[in-house]
Amino acid sequence: MIWSIQGRNLDLSHQAQIMGILNVTPDSFSDGGHFAAHDAALVHARKMITEGAAIIDIGGESTRPGARPVDADEEIRRTIPVIRSLRSEWDGLISIDTTKAAVARAALEAGANIINDISGLTADPKMSAVCPESDCGIVIMHMRGTPADMQENPSYTDVISEVKKFFQDRLENLKSLGISPARLCFDPGIGFGKSLDHNLALLRHLNELAPPEFPLLLGVSRKSVIAKLTGAELPSDRDAATFALTAMARMKGIMLHRVHEVKGNLAALRVTEGLLGR
Numbered sequence: 001m002i003w004s005i006q007g008r009n010l011d012l013s014h015q016a017q018i019m020g021i022l023n024v025t026p027d028s029f030s031d032g033g034h035f036a037a038h039d040a041a042l043v044h045a046r047k048m049i050t051e052g053a054a055i056i057d058i059g060g061e062s063t064r065p066g067a068r069p070v071d072a073d074e075e076i077r078r079t080i081p082v083i084r085s086l087r088s089e090w091d092g093l094i095s096i097d098t099t100k101a102a103v104a105r106a107a108l109e110a111g112a113n114i115i116n117d118i119s120g121l122t123a124d125p126k127m128s129a130v131c132p133e134s135d136c137g138i139v140i141m142h143m144r145g146t147p148a149d150m151q152e153n154p155s156y157t158d159v160i161s162e163v164k165k166f167f168q169d170r171l172e173n174l175k176s177l178g179i180s181p182a183r184l185c186f187d188p189g190i191g192f193g194k195s196l197d198h199n200l201a202l203l204r205h206l207n208e209l210a211p212p213e214f215p216l217l218l219g220v221s222r223k224s225v226i227a228k229l230t231g232a233e234l235p236s237d238r239d240a241a242t243f244a245l246t247a248m249a250r251m252k253g254i255m256l257h258r259v260h261e262v263k264g265n266l267a268a269l270r271v272t273e274g275l276l277g278r
Contacts, residue, residue: 001255003215004182005093005137006113010054012215012255014278016269019055019095019258020048021221024078025062041082049090051262055114058082058107059097063118063192072102079103080110087111095139101126108134118143118192120170132178139185139217140170144193159198160205163188171211185256186210187217191224199225203245207252218249219258221265235260243268251276 001012010017024041045056060078061070075098083094087110095114096107101124104115108130114137121127121140131138142163144154156162167186175181188202188209202209203220210216220226221242222235232238239261246257246265250272259265 001213001215002182003137003185003256004135004180006135008093008113010093010137015273016250016255016257017054018048018052018262018266018269019057019217019256020045020051020053020262021258021260022048022056022058022082023062024058024060024082038081038085042085045082045086045090048262049092052266053092053262055093055095056086057095057097057114057116057258058086058112059116060103061098063097072100075100075103076106080106083107083110083112093137095137099123099127101130104130105133108136113137114139116187117141118189120166121174122170128174128177131174135180135183137185138174138179138183139187140167140174141187141192141217141219142166142189154193154195154198156198159194159201160208163202163209167209167211171214181214185215185217187219187258190218190220196225196228199223203248206249206254215256216254217256217258218246218254220245220249221257221259221261239264247272 003010003012022041022045048056058079060075079096086094093114094112095116096104096112097116098104099117099119104127115131116139117127118141120142190199190202206216222238226238226241227233230241242259243264247268250269257265
């Protein structure tokens with residue numbers, strides 16, 4: 001399996017890869033404020049790269065349940081200097097976590113390679129114009145509602161089939177805009193407009209969700225589904241359970257993992273791959 005990103009081919013045939021989370025926000029659920037300052041953000045990015053992250057995903061707007069949006073100018077102010085600085089010293093893959101076309105365009109100009117959009121390129125009509133202009137990688141995530149209201153009684157008839165249909169519909173729509181399917185990756189949006197039962201159902205069926213031959217990105221790191229199962233209230237106390245979910249997902253063939261703690265998750269992947277004979 002290959003993910004095509006600006007002329008690069010990220011090989012996902014044998015070894016799974018880590019996308020390290022870098023929140024440059026004051027209010028993200030796990031690490032809000034820790035890396036909001038430019039220098040602190042770069043130090044953490046370097047740490048994740050040293051530990052083995054293939055992608056650094058930079059976000060300037062919290063998407064935790066109940067979060068209120070910030071405007072594009074503020075998101076640009078938070079993210080673009082970090083992207084520029086990281087690009088000046090590292091030739092790896094940089095992702096911008098945004099739903100706004102203006103932010104995505106500024107990030108690509110600053111050196112980002114991937115647009116990671118929690119709305120699946122539906123929140124901002126102009127986003128579908130930005131993506132055809134670039135050959136960047138694109139992450140299409142499923143979300144019901146918005147971060148501000150997504151956990152207010154989420155409801156599905158069949159969460160598995162509805163997520164699969166959303167992915168297929170987005171694939172056909174983006175192809176019609178001239179976007180190469182090879183650039184696409186899909187994310188089921190664990191915790192984004194889903195109850196505990198919805199999240200568990202998706203986790204049980206991870207290998208069935210993405211369109212055939214497309215990569216799936218799993219983002220379950222430190223999320224509330226873990227707190228509900230373990231009672232771990234502090235996000236930092238949820239890493240061990242995250243490692244377990246990472247290993248389980250790798251057993252199901254999931255090759256991309258968006259995480260806060262790179263070293264432990266990468267170890268879980270490599271041990272699992274050893275057991276699989278990879």
